[in-house]
Amino acid sequence: MKELIFNSDYDSETPTLIDGERLLLDKELVINLKHNESLNFNIKKIRKKNEKSKIIFRSELKLIGSLSDVVAGTSIIELSNENIRKGSYIVIEGLIVHENYVPSRLTSAKICCQIKNINQGQLQLDREIPFSLIEVVAYEVPTCSLNFSGHLEDISVHIENITHLNLDLKFTGSIKDRGVLVNIDTCSELKGEIDFKSCNCMIGIALNNVSSGFCEISQTNTGAAYSDSKVVRANALINFSISYWGKHAIFRDIGIHGARNVTMNVNSSQGGSELFERKDNSANRLETVVLAECQHVNLYANIDEANDQGLELISCNDINIYGRISNSKKTESTEGALIIKGESKDITVEALVYAYQSRAIKVECSRGAKNIIFTENTFAFSNDNEAISIRDSNEPYDTNIEIYGTYKAATPISVRKFSDGCTIDAIVDMSFAEVGVVIQSPVRIIEIEAIETSENKQLLSIGGSCNKYVFGSISGDSPECYIQLNSDARHYFNFKITKQLNCQVMIAGDSTIITFVNGIPYSNTPPKFGNYEIGDMFIKKNGPIENIISSHYKEYSVFIGSTWL
Known part of the structure; x- marks a missing residue:
């Protein structure tokens, strides 16, 4: 077997076609690619001789000049330069203008684009710029390609400013200061297959300002103990696809900031393995x-047995989530299996979410999360907490959150104070529930279908800041479940009871009990709250067929003594 040794006599400024069996690297290897240059670097095994061993592939950017501010969504820029040609690549760099979240975790971006057409100083790019940018500059980047394959042991790789990139890499071992194993910065047209096995590092692969392509990433036992390590970290990832298979990540599997137009297939098992061990x-x-x-x-997603939180969205927009997410039965999650927070909006969830010793789904509304849909194919389970909780708003606002699907937990559905404007059309499994649905904000209920209600189950608890609500139908499979009115809700009630032989509406601090028998409401006394008196008018349209009592409609039916007429 032939072993190649790169020593101090190696001319790193002259890239060559390199094919070999093994490479022993005793220093930093820097290879600069020039315009229209293509390099194949294929080595079966690359290992280090000392701590300085590192491989760098790059091309040099050339400053073109400043640009006017860029508005997100544009694919045409004004740039006059006689050296720019159709088909050339440029890099556009600027500070991101964030309208939706301040301060931001991502402050700047670099986008590698190809020029499709030039017309009187206007450049038509091959993609839209997904960020609004200020202090914008443009660089010319050489059109170059790199094909790199091999097994790297204890060696890191840095790749920068490459327009066409093909990678087939396997990593083992550890690197100095537990740094980044493979760092890809300001590249486009990436096609990659990366595998990490028991690697000691802070970051397995960093994808920064990568403008298009796809990458398949697999790992086992990778990361760093007592740290905030990640197998995958990405910033400003654009028009990209990731397929990830991970098992026993030492700490976090994936952390992505500022991605645009990305498809992800994530398979993770027992993430946070070091936390399990200690x-x-x-x-x-x-x-x-x-x-x-x-x-x-x-x-x-197929996120299984996460040590703590499975998936967290922070100030994200237009996200679709599918698949299955669960945390571990062995540990207690501190927030839940699926967390949506910050200024997130326009989120759709169609997933199975399982949680143990924690809530399954949490929507944190403290910074204005809104326009979130949990579809009819959503199923959320918690063995002792809440299946879904809408909470933490500091003041009333219209969340426009729609809750469909099936929920099973000690409290299947919880809408906390100030989370206004939620719509509920869901199945509530009360097999071991204490309360089926807790409502503390104005809501719109289309239908709540309770199953496994059994005797004396509290189907609904309504109170908090909920001083108005619109109810559709409420049904259960037991004759003895009841609804509890608390706080402001005692002054306003509006129900339609269906499929229920006997359901009671109980009013906190009041001996009044409104009972539905065969859909017909009866009461022992007038309600204490809401200034009701014998003779007040309540609605009961169309006789006993559509059965409604409502404090704000006063017509058609008269409350007299202990019966409704």
């Missing part, structure tokens, strides 16, 4: 997969 149950210790300030993402 039995760490500290608060907010781990988010297995995090998307922050991302837009237009389709995520297909």
